[in-house]
Amino acid sequence: MWDIIINKNIIPSFILYPDYYITAITCKKIKNLQYNIKLINEFQNKVKNDRKIIVIDTESYENDLNIITEFGWCVFNVDGKIIKEQHFIVKEYYNLRNGNYVPDNKDHYIFGKSQHKSLNEINKILQDEINCADFIIGYGIHNDIKYLKNSGIEFSKFSFIDGEIFNPNRKYIIEMYDFHSAYFLKAPSILKYGLKDFQIKYKYLDNAGNDSHYIMKYFLKFIKNFNINSKKYSRILNINVPTNFSSCKFFY
Structure with missing residues (x-):
């Protein structure tokens, strides 16, 4: 714990927020950040170029988030x-339109032609x-997975990668929030x-x-530009977190 205290000035403010005291939660957050920094590096160096990634995104009706009105994937x-x-x-659900809380861009797909099909x-x-x-992978993918499971989609071959040892040959669900906080601190x-x-x-x-x-495109920027030898990452990775603390899942 002492090592964290003396390095408090280099710990990203979002980890210390809101009270700026060093607590058990702080330790878990730092552990999580260290893990995600290493995860980007391992993905960059251990995953073969021919492995297939699917980005999944959904849009829901703003007045009932359980109703998925759009699906997109790459x-x-x-x-x-x-x-x-x-x-x-x-x-x-075509006539269920957003616009009060979320922009309604259902009819503005620009990378091909939208297809209208039944949910099934x-x-x-x-x-x-x-x-x-x-x-x-996805941005806020935990919510997408939750709604997709409710819609009948099966993810039994995949596991969320949350603090475990990364195996490049396994099938994982990866949250882009984690990459963002690790890359930009x-x-x-x-x-x-x-x-x-x-x-x-x-x-x-x-x-x-x-x-x-x-x-x-966002994901590929992480993979192509990340440099674990950068001083800003080395300083975080060198913080000694007590071994009795595991990483803190979903802390944001």
Whole structure:
């Protein structure tokens, strides 16, 4: 604990917030940050270029978040080769429109042609894509997975990667919030600000198809630009956290 106290000035403020006291939760947050820094490096160096990643994004009706109105996904290899991009509008919910709390960009997919299909049809197509993927990534992916499970999608071959030893040959679900906080050493934020951090130009966010494309570009920026030997990461990794503390899951 003493090592954390004397290094308090280099610990990112979002870890110390709100009271700036060193507590057990602080230790868990630091452990989690260290883990995610190492995770980006391991993904960068251990995952083969031909492993298949699927970015999944959904849009829900703002007055009932359990109703998924759009599905979008982008399938690509670790080397950045795009295999497939798709945007589906749920036919039976087409007339449920957002606009009061979330922008309504359902009809503004810019990376192909939107398809209108029933929820059951979309579920079957998405399930086939998931079954062929090695990694699932997303921005706020925990919520997407929760709603997709409720919709009937099966994820039994995948596990969330939360503090465990990374095995590049296993199938994982990876949260982009974790990559963002580890790379930039700051609190994760909404996709728009993450894209701005990497100077990625965007149009019509809050369309599931567009978001999945931009998350793909965002993810590749992490993998291509990360340098674990940077001083800012070395200082965090060298903080000695007592061994009796495990990483803290979902602390943001």
